[in-house]
Amino acid sequence: MEEFAALVDALVYTRSRNEKLRLIAEYLRTTPDPDRGWALAAMTDGLSFPAVKASTIRNLMMERVDPVLWVLSRDFVGDTAETASLLWPEPQADVTPPPSVTEAVDALASMTRVSVMAELPKLLDRLDATGRYALIKLSTGGMRIGVSARLAKTAFAQAFGVAVEDVEEYWHGLQPPYAPLFAWAADGAPPPDSGDVPLFRPFMLAHPLDDVVVDLEDYVAEWKWDGIRVQLVHAGGETRLYSRTGDDISGSFPEMAEALTFPAVLDGELLVRGSHQGGAAGGAASFNALQQRLGRKTVSARMLSEYPAFVRLYDVLIIEGEDLRELPWHARRARLEALMPRLPSERFDISAVVEARHFEHLAEIRSGARDEAIEGLMLKRRDSPYVAGRRTGLWYKWKRDPLLVDCVLMYAQRGNGKRSSFYSDYTFGCWDGDPDTGAELLPVGKAYFGFTDEELKQIDRYVRNHTVNRFGPVRETDRSLVFEVAFDSVHASKRHKSGLAMRFPRISRIRWDKPAEEADRVDALRALIRD
């Protein structure tokens, strides 16, 4: 437990992604089984101990610390786990040495709501403050130490020199402490057997097209739809829907989980049916409509009928045990087309191939596409296999030109890591009326990229010289600098005072030349809403 506690502590203070990877990889390499597997489960949210709740910790403390001193301490520290770890009375008598992670996990798993009040203190008594912090975080779930599941898996791959796509693929069929995964990665055992489990397969991804021109003899074009990329997997009589990150989102889309009834792995775009766009092409609603459905644990009948989901298929990876990923795209496409009659049409359609005579023609088609459900084009090499990750030259995404608006810099905040000495996160606004007759700026978005290092230095200097107010890491500026902000779309939002939210805003140009009064008005932005 001491090593795990030291790791948790170091991760809390580390801002750099590379350093976090290094710390986790080092721990995974040097820690024995099954401790490292349990630790990995803790970092990827794979552990749950129903007997231990935040209130359990509070109740334990009430038995040991004056309630007034507890409240004053908790208010100052701001975190129950940390306060408890610091206030836990050091045991008087000699105690047994600290438990291993495995011992702690076993003990926690065997606790009940009743026994926890007697059993958890025995573990806490064997640890120092750092160890207690790690134990309480681990036992109450959700470590929240700035490590995503993806980061932990990447660290795992780095620790043993294996591909993170392989880790993702095997991961989903396994339970903590992932013994077969460690045996494979660390000791060269055969890969874990996926068997009859609906496993996630890592997605094939695209590079931005940028300045590349491709020959349409070699590449085929498809629309890139503005939903969320999903993978549908049916195996062992069960269907699961996975997001880009491999999260199981079947619960939010039960109608999709029911729609695939034979063993297969399909790749497509999850969309919601909408009436106001797409028309005969099989209308999809905007991303905003889809958002109504995301992240819900339970789905009401009303939700299902108002925002019915469907998947527009791009590709097929596996059919009835036959792995098609090595086949060229055109062969997989033929198999996909042949498959369509077996799928219910209200839940599935196929992403149409865009016919173009040559590249210039394609560019014309792209710039003419005004459907909101289209994000741009995909270009796929006709002879390319389906490979995990982003492989140069196989797939390109060619996004539609972004929308642009001129905004005024209002607040700047210090960045993280390497950028911590720079004001690099910007909140900008548009006018709520005519600036000459006393209109005010309303914040419309935030962006922290789109500029070069040199520009960052210039903006940083500008912010320091034009500060009118400071709140902790944030500076309010005198509202004199104009940014040209690029974004993909804009939606109505009740959460923001301006009533709208931009998708993917980024700084496209710094308009040193432009007076703030000439920046755009909120109305101009509102006119672009297409919900």
Added chain:
Amino acid sequence: MARHSSAMPADFSWIRAEPHGIHLAPADCWIDPARPVGRALVTHGHGDHARGGHGETIATPATLAIMELRYQTREGAAPVEYGQTIRLPGGVAATFIPAGHVLGSAQILLEHAGERVIVTGDYKRRADPTCPPFEVTPCDVFITEATFGLPVFCHPPVAQEVAKLTKALSDHPDRCVLVGAYALGKAQRLIAELRAAGHHAPIYLHGAMERMCRLYEDFGVGLGELRLVADHSKDDLRSTIVVCPPGALNDRWSRRLPDPITAMASGWMRVRQRARQRNVELPLVISDHADWGELTRTIEEVNPAETWITHGREEALLRWCQLHQRRARALALVGYEDEDD
């Protein structure tokens, strides 16, 4: 020494907490006043206790020297040695006793009409190579600070924190460790502790640290070889310890350093959120104030009839006094701040 039982009237009307300091009426004299007065007794040189512009300033020679460095004036300086008792007008006697906080820091024992009051200023109980240790002195009223007056504050042994620092240094030979430390006291104590731990390499300073370090050396506190960052290139600074004021940690100034590991030496580093707010990667829990255990132990050892609490988290210390059947009250003083400590 227990005075709870004596039939002493809880009078002490000669000493009063005013919003801007503690006032001794018979002597018309103030302790650590927040604004200029005719005559001031000053416990130590930190900015929230020592201010310029008084007609007469009574303090230890080191505190006076620190004030001179900060305010460029020695007018009205009246030095008092530790243990020396001075007679003030109106029958008040004042004795300066080591407080163990920083160079020159003192508790002030005040005696009048048979009543004894101690004002601690800031203090700590740990050993500190840069100043003499706190002396427990009996009194009727103990006026204590409470900067770290919450039971979560328990400062670890300083050697353990210094070891964290030297380990980070040897783990990252291409980088430097940049330590934010309060320019008066913390910086010199940290350097002295590093020397005691066998770190004899040159230590590099932010320009704002230089004169105070020299003053410490003039008072006989050896700090080893110190160099100024400004005189050296990025490459020179690899694998070194650099000390700067906390305010410079995330400042543009630090861009001249080779990929610094950001550390900070402060009692607040005990709380993770405090460290993260400052972007600190290597928190060093080193404080020049008493932690909760020391605050409460000191009250028990001094065993006063009453405890008055000046600044910090007085609510929790009041609660502790109440739980332990000790008379206590909080003084509403203004102008004392949390030092970056």
